[in-house]
């Protein structure tokens with residue numbers, strides 16, 4: 001996620017762009033920059049770090065220019081430095097581009113442009129767009145951008161200026177959000193409405209594969225062939241706070257709804273059309289992958305629940321033994337590590353002190369450390385031997401949601417990649433799994449479309465204070481995360497157990513005041529898990545079962561059930577966690593609690 005803002009009209013562009021970027025900081029704050037048209041040339045100012053740093057650098061400059069574009073960055077390709085900050089210039093500086101998204105074929109486009117003599121000045125994927133536009137200097141800017149849209153693969157929302165068309169910004173979109181604002185003798189471009197809401201309430205939401213020509217006289221939207229498309233503006237009546245949350249009541253709910261995008265972005269460029277997993281960032285092809293004889297996965301909290309799933313996936317597909325550890329315990333038990341050990345440290349923030357200490361310890365013992373994190377250049381990313389980034393964008397709600405789902409997905413890819421490189425799985429099986437992974441964003445969307453169902457269920461349990469979340473096999477990970485979400489935001493007692501373990505003690509707590517949430521997708525342990533639910537019902541617990549579509553046997557046993565789309569059993573946590581997040585959310589809301597800032601918690605825990 002990144003934020004873009006553009007302005008064309010009579011006012012100083014910087015006075016609209018910089019405050020607009022501040023409103024988009026929730027989309028990323030690794031670096032910020034602005035480009036404006038001064039006379040017949042483009043001038044830029046860019047800074048690493050937050051927009052505050054850019055404001056300091058501008059210091060009274062750029063006050064005359066009335067056309068400009070700006071950007072706040074959430075780094076994906078290239079570290080968060082000034083060199084990689086947007087806007088990027090194309091050719092000899094006659095083109096400026098800001099971009100939100102990921103260009104999947106940037107490497108081949110870059111090679112082509114280098115061969116044509118274009119000089120690259122950053123490590124970003126975005127810079128290819130700037131040079132591609134510059135290479136098409138014989139065409140009107142809008143046509144050049146259309147051609148670039150045809151050639152670039154992946155997600156992009158862009159705003160582009162060119163010196164020979166002053167007073168024009170061309171904006172385009174595929175996969176990343178883009179809105180246009182229409183004012184009186186002025187027009188705006190933004191990733192999201194809050195950036196421009198104080199200037200206009202007339203908004204045009206741009207559709208995928210559309211290109212907009214934005215001038216002070218208004219906006220014209222075309223398709224990629226140049227045909228004008230109907231893009232009526234609508235009047236938005238949200239206040240600013242509601243707009244920042246995208247119309248949702250809280251960041252947590254917004255972030256739950258962003259999960260399909262988080263999965264899509266995390267998968268982008270990592271599955272090839274032939275059904276192979278491509279993780280170019282891991283130097284673990286072939287022999288390197290075969291050199292490991294065991295794996296440890298270390299993490300805390302929600303990230304530890306992703307580790308629980310990773311254990312099943314890595315063991316199943318690679319046949320390597322996998323141990324998982326709560327990071328704060330790991331180094332104190334003197335684990336056996338050497339250069340044949342792969343250690344995976346998972347931390348969405350990349351700054352959790354316990355996880356950092358664990359991965360540093362593992363590295364010092366000679367293990368190869370792979371970090372899984374959402375924050376480019378975070379401490380864990382810098383320490384590790386290799387990094388697998390999730391691409392969820394900044395998460396503001398304290399309770400992890402979209403970063404968790406992206407961790408699950410990237411860890412599945414890691415398991416399959418290792419198996420593929422070790423030859424421990426057939427090519428045909430990988431193809432089947434890759435197809436199933438590819439369907440996950442759509443399936444999560446389908447579950448989110450039924451959000452009202454979970455709200456109604458939550459209403460029933462507003463006053464219940466005892467919940468058990470049970471699962472077997474990989475569903476232990478889902479159940480554990482469901483329990484953590486509920487307890488941390490609703491303050492209800494919510495415990496997780498492997499369902500088969502209940503009879504060894506915890507069943508003593510079951511009575512008619514307890515709600516048992518059983519996560520029981522179709523799979524090897526389905527019958528056994530249902531039998532465990534019978535044991536709970538026999539002790540008068542109410543049961544909510546999370547089942548797979550068509551599971552009539554499970555439905556008959558449950559007081560309430562949630563049916564989820566069918567997927568591979570090892571992928572089922574990706575779907576199963578979504579209704580549990582929503583259930584927790586609605587229970588907490590029903591109790592009048594602040595779901596974005598639960599008591600006693602911090603988003604990043606930097607103390608041991």
Ligand code: F6R
Pocket residue numbers: 300301302303304346347348349350351352355398399400401484488603604605
């Ligand atoms: C729960 C939650 C925490 C974090 C934990 C680790 O919703 O957010 O349990 O998962 O503090 O944080 P990271 O992943 O940043 O290391």
